[in-house]
Amino acid sequence: MVNLIPMTVRGAEKLRKELKQLKNIKRPRIIIEIAKAREHGDLKENAEYHSAREEQSFCEGRIKEIELKLSNCQIIDITKIPNDGRVVFGSTVTILNIKNNEIFTYQIVGDDESDFKKNLISINSPMSRGLIGKTINTIATIFTPSGNVEYKILKIDYV
Known part of the structure; x- marks a missing residue:
């Protein structure tokens, strides 16, 4: 397969x-x-x-x-998927780092199109894996080499 x-x-x-x-x-x-x-x-x-x-x-x-x-x-094509309020492949997510109050916006994309400088993160990255399936106002814990980081999901767009 x-x-x-x-x-x-x-x-x-x-x-x-x-x-x-x-x-x-x-x-x-x-x-x-x-x-x-x-x-x-x-x-x-x-x-x-x-x-x-x-x-x-x-x-x-x-x-x-x-x-x-x-x-x-x-x-x-994320624009053809009904927005059910969950983070999915192709969605654009705005998150808040709970520890330092920094806000980031990322789109979850395929490996070939990921470009961190353009806020395009790979579906296989730890950040994406921690965000997939989450909804607005939930806390996502991202496991990083320097420790766990918590983010609050502020906005999810399907654009």
């Missing part, structure tokens, strides 16, 4: 865009670089050739990785 990879609509589109760029722009450019490097003669000591082949290997690996993820993804 294949494990489906949860992904937002935006995350799937981002991967499709990267795949298109890799296949239509980067791959052809690398092929041209390899052909040019071959023209220089002896391949054993041809640094340009080896560099281009290495880049080709990384590119092909990423293409396969993206194709596998897209073929095994479950795209979740």
Whole structure:
């Protein structure tokens, strides 16, 4: 049985865009670089050739990785899910750190789209695991290496 990879609509589109760029722009450019490097003669000591082949290997690996993820993804459009007041994949959660009164807002997304600087946290992060299923005004205890941190859930949006 294949494990489906949860992904937002935006995350799937981002991967499709990267795949298109890799296949239509980067791959052809690398092929041209390899052909040019071959023209220089002896391949054993041809640094340009080896560099281009290495880049080709990384590119092909990423293409396969993206194709596998897209073929095994479950795209979740949070805007089409009725908001039942629970934190779910794709929801945007505003929380209050009870200890220091700091307020944070995060969206729970797939691994590939997580970006802490943009407040996008992975579904597999300790924060997400502690928030999933909780409702407004409940306390979520997040287990961190430096100790447990308690957050009060202030707002849950399905946008």
